[in-house]
Amino acid sequence: MATSPFSAGDPPGGASAEGAALGTPAFSPLYQQIKGLILHSLQAGEWKPGEAIPSEMELAARFRVSQGTVRKAIDELAAENLVVRRQGKGTFVATHAEQQVQYRFLKLVPDSGDRDTEGPAQRHVLECKRVRASAEIARSLALRTGDAVAQVRRTLAFDGVPTILEDLWLPGNAFKGLTVEQMAGYHGPTYAMFELEFGVRMVRAEEKIRAVAADDAQAPLLQVAPGTPLLSVERLAYTYNDVPMELRRGLYRTDAHHYRNELN
Amino acid sequence: MATSPFSAGDPPGGASAEGAALGTPAFSPLYQQIKGLILHSLQAGEWKPGEAIPSEMELAARFRVSQGTVRKAIDELAAENLVVRRQGKGTFVATHAEQQVQYRFLKLVPDSGDRDTEGPAQRHVLECKRVRASAEIARSLALRTGDAVAQVRRTLAFDGVPTILEDLWLPGNAFKGLTVEQMAGYHGPTYAMFELEFGVRMVRAEEKIRAVAADDAQAPLLQVAPGTPLLSVERLAYTYNDVPMELRRGLYRTDAHHYRNELN
DNA sequence: CAGTGGTCTAGACCACACT
DNA sequence: GTGTGGTCTAGACCACTGC
Numbered sequence: 001m002a003t004s005p006f007s008a009g010d011p012p013g014g015a016s017a018e019g020a021a022l023g024t025p026a027f028s029p030l031y032q033q034i035k036g037l038i039l040h041s042l043q044a045g046e047w048k049p050g051e052a053i054p055s056e057m058e059l060a061a062r063f064r065v066s067q068g069t070v071r072k073a074i075d076e077l078a079a080e081n082l083v084v085r086r087q088g089k090g091t092f093v094a095t096h097a098e099q100q101v102q103y104r105f106l107k108l109v110p111d112s113g114d115r116d117t118e119g120p121a122q123r124h125v126l127e128c129k130r131v132r133a134s135a136e137i138a139r140s141l142a143l144r145t146g147d148a149v150a151q152v153r154r155t156l157a158f159d160g161v162p163t164i165l166e167d168l169w170l171p172g173n174a175f176k177g178l179t180v181e182q183m184a185g186y187h188g189p190t191y192a193m194f195e196l197e198f199g200v201r202m203v204r205a206e207e208k209i210r211a212v213a214a215d216d217a218q219a220p221l222l223q224v225a226p227g228t229p230l231l232s233v234e235r236l237a238y239t240y241n242d243v244p245m246e247l248r249r250g251l252y253r254t255d256a257h258h259y260r261n262e263l264n
Numbered sequence: 265m266a267t268s269p270f271s272a273g274d275p276p277g278g279a280s281a282e283g284a285a286l287g288t289p290a291f292s293p294l295y296q297q298i299k300g301l302i303l304h305s306l307q308a309g310e311w312k313p314g315e316a317i318p319s320e321m322e323l324a325a326r327f328r329v330s331q332g333t334v335r336k337a338i339d340e341l342a343a344e345n346l347v348v349r350r351q352g353k354g355t356f357v358a359t360h361a362e363q364q365v366q367y368r369f370l371k372l373v374p375d376s377g378d379r380d381t382e383g384p385a386q387r388h389v390l391e392c393k394r395v396r397a398s399a400e401i402a403r404s405l406a407l408r409t410g411d412a413v414a415q416v417r418r419t420l421a422f423d424g425v426p427t428i429l430e431d432l433w434l435p436g437n438a439f440k441g442l443t444v445e446q447m448a449g450y451h452g453p454t455y456a457m458f459e460l461e462f463g464v465r466m467v468r469a470e471e472k473i474r475a476v477a478a479d480d481a482q483a484p485l486l487q488v489a490p491g492t493p494l495l496s497v498e499r500l501a502y503t504y505n506d507v508p509m510e511l512r513r514g515l516y517r518t519d520a521h522h523y524r525n526e527l528n
Numbered sequence: 529c530a531g532t533g534g535t536c537t538a539g540a541c542c543a544c545a546c547t
Numbered sequence: 548g549t550g551t552g553g554t555c556t557a558g559a560c561c562a563c564t565g566c
Contacts, residue, residue, distance in 0.1 A: 294555070332557085
């Protein structure tokens with residue numbers, strides 16, 4: 001039992017602190033603690049997106065645990081897409097850029113074939129301004145009503161056909177100085193631009209999907225008749241630690257595309 | 265005996281047998297082979313849904329590998345929801361019944377709160393007949409045009425409000441003798457009934473989602489006005505080995521519910 | 529208590545990428 | 548060749564469940 005590398009107050013810097021004085025024993029396996037430590041370094045930006053993290057051997061030495069324990073920690077991080085393993089090369093901080101899977105969060109695909117058959121989306125930024133958060137926006141982003149938020153409205157077109165109309169809300173603090181040029185000019189996923197320009201990495205997201213009718217304001221922007229059924233997709237995207245960092249409300253035309261989901 | 269995972273009989277490191285002439289080395293780790301063997305037993309029905317499979321030690325002895333190798337194989341099966349691990353008790357064949365997560369494949373949730381706040385769905389079977397597969401249905405289910413299929417049309421209501429209208433198509437061969445009574449009478453998920461009555465276990469599914477307008481035939485069944493936007497959800501569900509076993513076309517009302525999806 | 533899955537270790541070897 | 552992640556083993560011990 002004393003063989004445990006911690007149990008006293010070793011390298012990992014007080015990973016104990018179970019405390020809480022509640023009924024739950026809150027046993028936490030060693031590899032979970034290691035995972036937490038690596039996660040902390042990821043958040044702190046010790047290694048930037050796209051860079052390699054130290055090898056398993058190095059991390060094992062740093063934390064004074066066996067390679068197998070580090071491995072299990074990294075396995076979980078890789079399963080959560082926070083990190084990417086590449087045999088023979090190393091383990092790399094995941095990024096929305098230079099990832100073979102572009103647009104990881106966009107589930108809209110053309111009805112026929114893959115997304116490769118159509119060119120990249122043509123972005124058209126309609127608006128990019130700084131506003132005060134409504135009560136609803138604030139609640140979603142864990143802000144206070146009236147706090148500054150960046151708001152963007154844009155359309156995405158595929159092969160010239162406007163297909164997505166969406167509004168984005170971003171916490172004003174983290175996204176100071178967001179410009180139309182940044183939104184429109186960057187080549188690649190918007191989330192990759194967020195990493196590069198603001199150091200904000202989106203890690204996971206939740207979507208609520210409904211069917212709605214296009215209203216008179218939305219219809220011309222998507223070049224459909226008012227009343228056309230559209231997919232309403234509300235997305236809340238999170239960084240590390242389940243901190244919400246983006247609210248997005250999209251309207252998708254589904255006459256030539258569909259939202260594809262896999263159930264396991 | 266052919267039950268041995270090694271073609272040469274040399275337990276560790278016996279991974280030889282390189283084709284030397286082909287492009288793909290086709291190296292397959294031992295735990296993957298073990299996984300395949302366990303999978304085969306699952307398909308063959310050696311252990312029924314809900315039952316425990318042999319302990320890791322027993323399987324390790326049976327396959328002449330270490331417990332760790334069996335563990336990794338089972339880990340993957342558990343990650344794919346084919347099997348459920350319960351510490352101190354054993355590993356069990358997953359089932360759509362008696363699972364804490366009822367309705368694993370139904371992503372429609374009430375706008376406010378969880379699915380627990382509303383009672384179970386009220387099922388109403390409108391039709392249950394045997395028909396010949398159209399070209400489209402046949403293609404989806406990997407059958408030939410004109411093959412026998414069971415077709416079911418039903419509605420699901422929540423708290424008295426009809427919310428889902430769906431058609432199901434099932435291969436006639438596997439679902440011989442499907443009756444209205446079975447579809448309506450079983451308490452619990454329909455997929456649990458499929459396991460019990462027909463020995464068919466749905467393992468994963470793909471959904472294609474669109475926004476459509478209710479037509480004159482559909483509207484009254486869902487008690488909405490014609491033209492109301494509805495979510496069209498086409499689901500293809502698979503058993504083991506990626507064999508498609510059910511095509512389902514649903515229309516969801518999204519005035520009090522939404523389709524919830526998590527992106528990782 | 530015995531039996532199960534879960535954790536951790538230490539060491540060996542394999543497959544892969546780069547140099 | 549060197550270094551990386553990936554596989555496999557063997558043994559020890561821990562946590563949970565149920566008799």
